[in-house]
Amino acid sequence: MGETCSMCGRVADAAEDGDPPLAWCADVVEARGGPRTRWICPSCTRSHVRSIEAKLDQTYW
Secondary structure, X not given: OOOEEOOOOXXXXXXXXXXXOOOOEEEXXXXXXXXXXXXXXXXXXXXXXXXXXXXXXXXXX
């Protein structure tokens, strides 16, 4: 499918990462054309985990 990390631009390899990419984080965001999925690779997820957690709604805590 070739998902792209929204932070660093890395493109997922279906053979290596799976389809959909299994270790990647997915987030559904509202866009002009309707909802879309934003992907974040494992490396960026590890680097930015505190920032990602800070954006979660209180219901997840």
